[in-house]
Amino acid sequence: MSRQRFPAGRVWLLFLALLLAACAPPPRQPANVVTALPLASPPPSREGPAPASEPITDQNAKRVAPLTQIGLGRLSGIALSPEGGALAVASSAGVRLYDPLTLEVRSFIETGPVELLAYASDGALTTAAGRRVVKWNAATGQPVAETVQSTAVVALATSGGGTIALGQAPRVSERPEGFVILHRGADLAQLRSLPDAGARITAVSESRDGEWLAVAAGNVARLWPLSEEGPGITLRGHTDRIVAVAWSGSDRVVTAAADGAVRVWQASDGKQLLALDTLDDELTCVAVTDDGALIAAGSAGGGLHVWRADGELTRSFHARPGALRQIIFTPDGSGLLTAGDDQTLARWRTSDWQQVARKAGYLAGVYDVAFSPDGATLVTGAIRHGLVDLWRVSDGALLRHEEGHDGLGVNAVAYAPDGSFFATGGEDNLVRIWSADGQPARTLAGHTEYATGVAVSPDSGTVASSSYDKTIRLWRASDGGAMGTLQGHTSWVNAVAFSPDGRRLLSASYDRTARLWDVAAQRQIGIVGRYETDATTVAYAPDGRTMAVGLSAGGEVRLLDAEGAALRTLDGEGSEQVTGLSFSPDGTLLAVSYYQGEPVRLWRVADGALLATLTGPRDVFDLAFSPDGALLAAASGQGVVTLFGAQ
Helix, strand or coil, rough: CCCCCCCHHHHHHHHHHHHHHHCCCCCCCCCCCCCCCCCCCCCCCCCCCCCCCCCCCCCCHHHEEEEEECCCEEEEEEEECCCCCCCCEEECCCEEEEEECCEEEEEEEEECCCEEEEEECCCCCCEEEECCEEEEECCCCCCEEEEECCCCCCEEEEEEEEEEEEECCCCCCCCCCCCCEEEECCCCCCCECCCCCCCEEEEEEECCCCCEEEEEECEEEEEECCCCCCEEEECCCCCCCCEEEEEEEEEEEEEEECCEEEEECCCCCCCEEEEEEEECCCEEEEEECCHHHHHHHHEEEEEEEECCCCEEEEEEECCCCEEEEEECCCCCCCEEEECCCCCCEEEECCCCCCCEEEEEECCCCEEEEEEEEEEEEECCCCCCCCCCEEEEEECEEEEEEEEEEECCEEEEECCCCCCCCEEEEECCCCEEEECCCCCCEECCCCCCEEEEEEEEECCCEEEEECCCEEEEEEEEECCCCEEEEEEECCCCCEEEEEEECCCEEEEEECCCCCEEEEEECCHHHHEEEEECCCEEEEEEECCCCEEEEECCCCEEEEEEECCCCCCEEEEECCCEEEEEECCCCCCCCCEEEEEECCCEEEECCCCCCCCEEECCCEEEEEEEEECCCCCCCEEEECCCEEEECCC
């Protein structure tokens, strides 16, 4: 199941945003990238009660609340403790501490969403999200101090000198100048501000001795003394914005920029010592070993480049699909830790640059979710990088992690009712069949644009897929053979759903109609809904007597009888478009999710009464009731699936 999730004007904005975030098409996977490394099962992303056994009904709808989360959230940053014994990973779900050697989870700190983090020399951990900055005791997971800034924090650095530097967004949108405020590490008390940077700040980095701060803004970096106010030193030479800064000892500064170059500077006078060019168009991160012997830079295309201190390039290869966002050398220089847009952590051995550990389970966002027929597992499709993940419901363990759909978004997932396989549809225009345990099985090619929705017939013999190419295709599940193409929609087809008897197919389209199709005859039965706005998603009640159509404006859901006659309208109370629909197994309830910013709502089908507005994630792209009706899974743009149940 799936649907078009954004109003027409936002589709292209989303596309552009994702394009800019990716920066470059994912490269072909190199021979030395290990993809078969064991994936240790992570614990649930948040401790909580065991999944409920009480079915969700109209009687207990008011008691439905989040029980737990599955998935690790959207990865946003990494930091290595000063002695190298712990790796902190920030995400939209909180902060996890890992063993940096094995990448096994040690503990979870319930910080809430985190965008930036940094370790201080005393082992304390500082996090930032929006304007909020918190210092944590990493051992106990308890907050020590907190401050709220006047504008969003866009860069964060700590050092051995006990100072925390916060790079902040411009004070007003009309002025591009970013600025840095220095805080005392012990209690986050404000010390002083540095002069405006002249452009939006992209990176800050403190020298290990705590004497100097490097601030990058635009294509210029400046070095400021921290112990006292004084004039800064300007580093000029890059032709595009500087994206990362690192210190080599206390006397050299290394910068990486979107111009594809790494430059090494003498800190005392700002003199350029080395200019290291790469074949990549845009660099994204940089790191230096503690002894200054190695310099590494990551790129927007997933490239990793390594130089010796004298500037000799020793290694250049593609490390991961998607941009590398952070890289950190271990204190002894034997390992390099990487994190990137593919939401994967990895450890590389610097002696031969082989990948020796990998951690999956982070997701940029979840577009679609489906329960297995026995309710024991969940399959999720990710917004980016073709990630298809299989999770155990009881404890949130990651059972299988696959990178499919050519590294693009996975728009739709659907389980076969007999549990023998599941299907996915993606932005590579393909439909893919996977075994029940998540192994790739078959690829179904035929659509000429995005596959937006998938559905499996009740007998598990047929897969239906919808597409931006205005068609619906039918496929034989056993061998992937094409069975036919349903044509009639005049714009993108956003979603499809089989009737419980498998004889009919319901579809929703950007042509502002919902249509019924005869599956056996492969013909249109009729248009069952003409609307003033786009139809985004559809669902059939388990008894086949009721159909639901979600619309793109006002959050409206139209309920129809089996022949398409209007029954009633569920008013979204001014919400934006409907993104997900799921009937409870007994057909008495309908769960509805809406475009980002709106909560999930539970409706009674018989009379259209709103029973509950659920607290929890507000950027839900899809919903699914468990087969026993005790859980409601909500797929979130925050990279987690929230399980709701009656408390």
